[in-house]
Amino acid sequence: MSQNRLGVVVDGAFNAGLTVRLDSRITTEQLRIGNFVVVEGQQNRYFSLISDIHLKATDPRLLADPPRDPSPFIAQALAGTSTYATVEVRPMLMLEKADESDVDALFEERGGPEPVRTIPMHFAELREATELDFSTVFGQEGGANFAMGTPLAMDIPICLRLDRFVERSNGVFGQSGTGKSFLARLLISGVIKTKIAVNLIFDMHDEYSFDKQTEDGHWVKGLRQIFGSQVLIYALDEAMGRRRGRNVDVTLKIGLNQIEEADIVLLSQELNLRQTAEATIGLLRDAFRQQWLLKLLQMTPEELGEFCKGSGAHPASMASLQRNLKRLQRQDYVVDEATFSALDDMVEALDRGKHVILQFGRYNSVLDYVLVSNLVTRRVRQRYEEKTRRYEETKEVADKPRPLMITIEEAHKFLNPAVARQTTFGTIAREMRKYNVTLLVIDQRPSGIDPEVMSQLGTRVSGKLTEERDIEAVLTGVSNRSALRGALTSLNTRQQILIMGHAVPMPIVMRTRQYDERFYQAMGARVETSQDAQTDILDLFGDP
């Protein structure tokens, strides 16, 4: 009998999971929903999750008439015999057993755990997972394996396979205050460190570039401070660049000529547009092509009337459209005309392996965020499509576009069911994997995201969620939902997450890694935060 034995399998079905009777010395308080446990079958070892815990009694009369004054002695005698507990266990992976004395060698030969195809017989032993089990399933740190955190009760790394992670779009969810942006920083740091993909981050609240104070009061470093010149900072706000020690590499301007119909439709709620706006914009576009917005905003009332006569547009809706769109012109970062050169340079920088953070600074309203992110992403996507086509023609390794991961916050603004079909983000989430572009979606209300997009997310990282609809949404398209649902609601608010999907072999609850000095060092951070001039010059003018 092993030291960490919990009980024996007494019932089960392949489709419903196993029922394990707990040993009398094990109290249910020792176990948590979502715990990683191991069932030792005769030929296979089953890596499993605890999905439910039941209290039972052998004699129902005992429950109807519990002992009135149980002394500790009697309570102890009854616990685990007349009254006992069972746990429901879900096998997730199985591994054929080998000679215990030569575990490592045999693991490598067999290539690790496989999906569950059988279940163990009666009285198979259930035990707590050991360090060896964790490393068997989640692998060792190093290479594309990035340590995301540790098991709740152990101090060994649980690894995420970043190469698989960036293959698909991913989501980071959790109620506010569960540390979503720290999680995103961890993930992005891992991607930067391992050079598996390049990042484009739409940083609505200026959280990613420079140091930031956490909720419990200490300062943590930003990505620019950890990774130095590998990270380029773009800003909309010119004032951002003037702050000490917070260099901004490029200040971005958006031209009215760059704004398209789709951008406006996406903003119809923020801009208070009527339903006729889309048709009106269509007419304007037909007449003026790329200049439509500029022309519209410049029209005098007479010109407006004339245009309506000529095109058949409704004068009142034209006037209200003009009024509402004037708001765009009032944003400082919007200019009448801009070229795409800044954005194309950005794509080139990404292609050189730089990572880009776009800071919104003062312009952190939803209007700004949605407009700019959508516009920038559309351009990036176009360029990536072109690159991919060229690569398909030449088949030169040098032409192969680097995988790009685009991080967006408040994702439901872009990916809600009403607009997900029209936004570039919706397109990327659904099909852009083939162009090597994926999303990292950050949101606190996953229920607001189009279910079709949710089901396309490869890996989901979630902090605590309590809203039933959000839990439903996060678990869209995941098997064994009942086990995971319990795990999600029972997470601590801080530092505990559930990861499931493409980048982990099985869903797992973990304590996230500390984002501290040790982490910075592991990521290869420089001790000095000031940049050396040489690398800055390289950033500006490219590699010689």
Added chain:
Amino acid sequence: MSIGEIIETTSTAFVAESFELNSPPPLGSLVVVQVSSETGTSTGLDLYAVVIYGQTVGLDPSRRAVRRSTDKVFDAAIYDQHPQLEHTLRTEFGAALVGFVADSVVRQHLPSQPPPLHYSVHTASVEQVRRFTNSLHYLRLLLVPHGEVPPPQVLAANVREVYQQRGVDRLWLDAAAREIATLLQSDHQALLTVLYSIDPGKVSPSTVRGGQI
């Protein structure tokens, strides 16, 4: 110590007459019958039994005992006044067989042969008790009713006796309580009867683990 002689024997239990009037071995205590090997090749059998009742009756079962006490003579003094009582009364006890030791191996099931009639019955020494009760399977054999004492009371008496003879061994008591809880799981009233009567009462909290029911 030899305490009696077997006067009735079956495969599951035997009745012995106590050497001492009014002093049968304690209810639930372990007694031993030594049976020497007939072939002589082995060291013989020690049959273990648990006392399931004791009684004192007249030699002639058709004659009921009559009152002997007076205003001045009562209790033990009656026996001084009537020395013939020692010869007209007898004390006997029943014991249920629970196992044996053969070739130094403890077996907790019924022996193949009942103990021979007229063999002596001994109290089990502390060492014998300790050795025999290390395993608790013998408790199962006490679930079968043998005499007038209900099995839960015999079980409880046995556990109390052994607990004391093992030197107030709390670990053993806890294990026995759990074993009994398993055996009586379908009859929780009987189970509680046993548990209440073997509860050692308040002990220092450090030795008590486990929580509420």
